Structure formats: structure tokens, C-alpha cells
Amino acid sequence: MSDTESPSVLCVVAADERRASLVAAFDEGTAVEATASVDAAVAQLETDVGIHCVVLSDDAPDGGLVTAIERFDGLVLDVPVVVVAENRCGVAPAALEAGAVDVVDDDGDVARRLAAERATRAAERWIQETESRAMSKVRRLFENTTDGIVEATLSDETAIIQQANRAFATMVGAEPGTLVGRDLDEVVLPPSRRDEGRTINQRVAGGERVETEVQRLADDEVRTFLLRSVAVTPGSDRAYFVYTDVTERRERERELQRQNERLDEFAGIVSHDLRNPLTVARGHHEVLADECDHASLADLGWALDRMESLIADVLQLARSGKTVDDPRPVSLGQVAGEAWSYCDTADASLTVVEHDGAVLADPERLSALFENLYRNSVAHVGGEVAVTVERTGRGFAVADDGPGLPVTDAGRAFEQGFTTAESGTGFGLAIVEDIAEAHGWTVRVDPAHDGARFVFESAEWVEGDPGPGEPDDRVRDANT
Template structure:
């Protein structure tokens, strides 16, 4: 074969060599999405550019005609490969079937068949004639084309226009890094179109379209190899709807955020462009514990609670794995739902349910009290009434009166407990010493004594605090006898009530606040339960311990202190 040197063979030979080299690289990545289409573009570009380079370098017209036929094989294959690439890139891979590929290839198969049979049959459907021409020192062939050539050209440009339309649609729908990457594909596909236009308009004597297609092929390989865009995003877009109210994130196998919807951006308070391309560690840097919890989890649904700006927020996290067509793991889809309001309503419903259960428990407890505790003194009263009818002994009337007093006492305590559990606290500044003296005066103290060693003013509901102190004083007298001494004094964040009676055994100190618990026959077992309920209603804590004198001591802590009166005082013992 006789050869001639032409400067135009250099870019075409380089394009063929580069495309052939990239074939090996893409073949290594053949399991990735769109790799077969990119491989088709590279093989077609290698054939087209290589055939053009040899056709120009050959000076023999017969050889030029042969490589012209080979060139058509590359030009038709590249159009088909680009169109199929656009289908899969734009998430229309369901259109790529054996039947559709055969249908799309039909025109190109006929074109290549007509090219290779034209010399034998002379049908002139593609090329009707040719002539030699000289461009500088290079001999080239100029062709006259038949009707099928123009039909093939129109069909090719139709497919290329369709591919460009799909790329442009993706460009308009995407944001941030993805939009820039799609713009790169559009520009790369425009290069061969521009070079072909330059040739058709007569500005270049040689068609360098194949060289331009190498630029397109390199761009496709870059997207496939470095950005890995084609592995994840189209599949993710088919996994969830593009526009959903929940936060939607696509994360690749390296924990980089590839896509996010507007709801996700709003959830994080950042623009989409600032989120795409960042790592999960950077995106959720304020919540490292959450990141570690979900780092290696691919399929999970779980609730999390975060505190943002001092407020509680509840979220449902739903993670689904993404696999490619070869079942290879390529990333995750992350859905985040803000369920703060729903969880708040659930907690409120649970709170109301618990309140109803507590109310039912109280009703059961009160029913037991009425059925059991009131029955005993009632039986006593009825028995002595029968005796009085028989012998008219005045002692029977005393026993009846005592039983009725006992029933009255039980009724008062039960009502106090019930009202306290339903009552609300309305705190105001209360002089603790004055309240102690008022409570002491309403209790049958006998020979008992009271020492008030406090000048503190506390935030409390005065009537409830007074009832609490009355119950404590009454308890000290019932347990310690009529000569017991009671002391009220200050703690660092509260106050105490102590006596010098027999005290409370250590193993019973937690039980004394239980409703109905008592160690004496005349006690109701509700007084200290009322005390605990009043403390809890105020947000205080109360505990039973031992006094310095070995008696009982009740300590109230968490008590809010208000400014004291002008003078404090220590109350002198009363009632002795």
C-alpha cells in the first residue's frame, strides 16, 4: 500500500491510539453502570479515527474506498452507543432491551451492508460516485452521495439530538456538582458536532469528527472512573420519588453525599450545593454519636432524638442499600422524617393514659379503704350500740364515740389524699416559721414541744405546706408520745422536721410514704403519703432519716428560697 504524509493524520492517529488505550481501562470497569455504552463509544471512535487516518495516509484510491467502508462502521456504531448511554444515564434503562437495540440498529445495519456491497453490485444508494482532489500535497477522495446516505445521516442526527435532549433534561433537573458534571457531558458531545459542522460548511477540507469524538469518549470515561456518578444517582432516583416531603440523601460507598432534595436541605438548614460533595462526617459533625450509630448500617429503620437550639426534635431514619445491575453495593439512600409533632402527641396520649391509670389505682385504693378500714370501727360502734341497748352502760357510748371519731379521721385523711393528688400548686412567698406555728396550733399537741430554728421564706402553696407540716407534727406525736419535742430547721437547699421519739427503722424508711402504711393501731397510714405528694407537687424531694436525738427526721430538698423577712426568729417550745 502506497502512503502519503498529511498533517491531518496526526490528530486522527492520536485520537485512535488514545481511544484504544481507554478501551482497556473501561473494560476493567465493565461492571459499572453505562460501562458497556462507554466501551462502545471508545471502540467506535477507535475504528472511525483509525480508518480516517489510514484513508488519508493512503494514496491508492482503492485503499481509500476500503477504509471509507470501515469508517462507516465506526460512525454508525458511535451514534448507537451514545444514544444508549443517554438512556441509561437519564434513568431510562428499562428502554434498553434486546428488541429495542435491534430496532435502533436496523438502519445502521442496512447502511453498512449497502456500503460493503456498493462496489460489487453498483446500486449507488449510499455513494453514487467519487473523484480525487488535492489538498496541499495530500490526495483525497470527494464523494457524491445517494439517497440512503442522507437517510442514514438524518437518522443519526435524530438519535444524537435525542441523546442531547436527555442530557439537557438531566442538566435542568439537577443541582450543584451533578449539574456541572452533566454540563461536562453536554459540552463533550458538542465538540464532534462542531467539528462536523466546520467540515460541512467548507471551513476544513478534512472531516475531523472522529477526533472530536475522542473528546466525548474521554469525558465519558472521566465520569465513569473518577466521579462514579453513573453508579449511584440514576438508581437512587428510581428508588424514591424526586420530590418528597421527607429529607432524601444519596450516599456513595465512601460516605460522600451525592444527592439531596430540597426537603433534606431545609432539614439541615443548608443549601443543596453546599451539601452535595461533602462527607457524612462533615455534614453531621455536630452529632458524632449519630454518625457512628449508622456508619456501617445499610438497611435499617430507627428513631433518634436530637436537641437543637434547646428544643427536642424527633426523627425517623430509614436507610436502604443501593445495588447496581450486577448486585454490587454502590451506596445508600437515606430518608429522614421529622416526627417531632407526632411523637409529642404520642407522649401526651401516654401521659393522659398514665394519669387515668393512676386515677383508677386511687379509686381502687380508696374503695379498699372504705371496704376495710372503715368497716372495723363501724363494727365496733354497732357492737357497743347493741350492748348499750341491753345494759345501758355509759362506757359503751364512749366506745361508740371513739369509733366514730376514728371513722371521721380516716375519712379526712382519705379526702386529703384524694384532693392532694388532684390539686395544683400555686406557690408564693411563705414564712416557714410562721407556717410552722400555724400548723402546730391546729394539732392536738398535748405536752409536746416545738422549736422552729429558721428565718427562711420559701416558695410554696401556703395551705398545702401547712397541711404537710400538720401531718408531720401529728405523726411525731402519735409515734413519740405526748411529751415529744419537735424541731424545724434549715438545710442547704431546704428544711427538716425532726423529733426525739423512737425513730424509724432503716429498712422501713422508704415504706413510710406508702398509702395505708402504719405501725400503730390508731394510725390511718395516709398522713405521710400526703406529705410526699405535696412535696412532689412542689418539685421537692423528701426522705426519712434519723434525727440527732435518735428519732425521726424528714428532710425536704430542692426548695426554692425567697428573700427572708426583716428579722428571723427562733420559736420557743409551745404547749409544755
């Protein structure tokens, strides 16, 4: 509420003449509305927050005076009720017990003017009490938030500090009381950059709500803040300046960007500088195999295949660690099924348990995650393994019906290069973990499952259709 809000009263009187007389008794400074029905008044108060008091006549109640008072008293707005009655003494005890704040006679113009005065005072008290409660909440927020907050008076281009919370004082290395009366820009900006602060002050003084990222002095170092500035009330010369420290967040974003750039560079090296000589070596191997028959050619071919697999896995590992910046709702079942079709799964089977909703993910990398898990199951269990994909309370899980991971190996499952399969490179599950972390998920081995079960948590789900071309998931069996 603003400091200039005027009281507003709703009169509930059934008789037309009596209602008109009561409305006429109010001064011009009080806004008055009127209705003949309690039901209509209750409906209005459920949507209109501009009413501050109800004047209820003893002739209006639908279902009795006490019931009517209790209906008003039970509303969220909970405005005071003043009763006007032709027989004040007869209704006052029950009306006051039911929640009315006052009961006034209604036996003439003088009595109605008294009722109007008391209703106006009740409305004014309600406004003051409501504003006081609101200010109390603001004060608690002001003192307890971790954001630095300053209330300042705007004069021309200058913001003079009137009060500062403990978080702001700590931010600038001062006691709150020592900041009062100082120029805000002199506290947080070096002389060479104070024009920047003056410009923001002018915008706020002009009624603009400012939200921008700024660099400010904080305890003798320059830090990055999200600054939100707004006038206390429209047209006021007082304003709040709220500083949220985002220095670490921006540094993490920059580090992720640098990491992604390094991964791109590494992927380029793997893709070109290692694959090119491998391609040359494979060509020579094919020529030799056509021209001569030597026992070492088989071993050489195996070594070249092994190098090709390692390069492919390292390349995928490098790309899998890039942060997913723009995930979109995708059908878990559809991606799981498509990934299955990309793998050599022999006589293995896949079941996707029916579920609602779509998971927020990068569909290509989610597919790569499934492909690596499927290959891991086939490599360790065999060509007849049964794999299940299902949604869980906090994400999803992929399980097989094999013997599971030995307890001694479970803790090393995601280490790069660790494998128990003769032909494995040891990168598959490391790629799975990197893809999960790039989405902001965690992955763990479920020790209670008989086979190998990988549980992905912190995945975000959205309800409804995942979008065109991505049908709802159903139980799906795929055999190859």
C-alpha cells in the first residue's frame, strides 16, 4: 500500500432507502460502495483488495447476522466489520462475539454519521496495521538477506545512503551506521567510474526499474554484481539498490567456456592429427595384405582396429564433457529405442517401462549415453542380455540382467581406462559419467540390483507431450 491510500468502505444494507442514507453519511474522503446482498459482498471481497472495512446492516444478512459476520471474518482479506442495527443492545453481544469490531445504532441521521465515522476509523486502522505488518516483513528481509541492500535518497544525480543492511556493510568493509549520509557511488566506485553510477541514479529517479550487471568495489577488490534499483514508490525520491554478488557464478561460466574451447581443440587434434597417420597405416596394411601372406599381418590389423576404437572413444569422451547449455524436452523411450538400433546387440532385448513426461536433455548426447551403456552390457554379459530403461523419482535408470559388478570393481566403474572386458577400451562408462555431468546429473551404480543398474539422478522432467515427432513412451521390446 502507498502512504496516501484513502479508506474504502463497503456497505451491505438490504433496504434501498436505508442503504442510500448510510452511504450519504460518509465524508468525501472515504470511498464508499454499496450492495444489498451478503453473497454479493463476499464475492466482491474475494477479488477486490481495495476494500478496508465492511458496514453490515442487521437487515441484510443471508442466513442470519452472526453467520454473515463469520463469513466476512473467514475471508483471506479479513477486513473489519462494523454492524449497524436498529436494536443495538439486542444484537451487540452476539455480533461482537462473532467477530464484529463495533456495533452502532441506526435510528437516524446522527447515528448514521457516527457509524460512518467509526467505520472510517476502523478502515484507517486496518490500513495502518496492514502497512505495519508489510513493513515488518520488509524489515526482516532487509536485515536477513545475503544480498547487499541500500535505501538512498535521490538528489539530482546523487544517491545519499539513508540505511544499509549488514550484508552491504560487510561487502564494503564498514559498519552500517557509518554509511548513513554518504554518497553511494563514492562508497562502491572509484572516481574514474562514478559517472556510471550517476547515470543509473538518473534512470531510477526518472521512474525506471534498473536491472544490470556491474563491477563494484567490495572489501578492496572489484567484484561482479547483479544490481537492481527501483524507487520505493512511484515518483518518490527514495530508492532501493540491491546488490547480488555473481562473481563466482560468472567465473564458473567463463571456466566452462574455456573448458569447452579446450575440449574442441583436443577433439580436433584427435580427429585429424591422430586419424590421418592411422588412415595411412591402414592403407599400407591393405596393400601388404594383398601382396603377401604373413602371420604378423593379422596382429597388425588387430592393432590398427584397436587404435581406431581408442581414437573413437577418446574423441567421444572429449565431446561428451561439454556443458549442455540448451536442453529440450525429449522422449526418454524414443531416444533409448533409437540408440538401441545403432548398436550391435545380437540377440539382446530392450524394454522401456511406460512413463509420463519428457526429460530435459540434449537428444544426441543422451543417445550416446544409452549406446555406451548398451555396449557395456553386451560386452560384459553376452549377446542375450536383457536391458531395461525406466523413469525413477529423481531421474531414470538403465539395468541389465547380468551378474552385476563385483563389489571391488563398482567403485572404479567410471574410471577412464578401467575395464574387465578383454576387448574393452575402458572409456565407455567414463563417457557415460561425463555426459551425465554435462547435463547436471549424477550417476551411480545401484548395489542392491542383481545385475548392473546405473541410476541417473537430478534429471529434470516436464509433464505433457515432449513435442512433435516424439510420441509418448510405451513399453517397447526390441530384439536384433
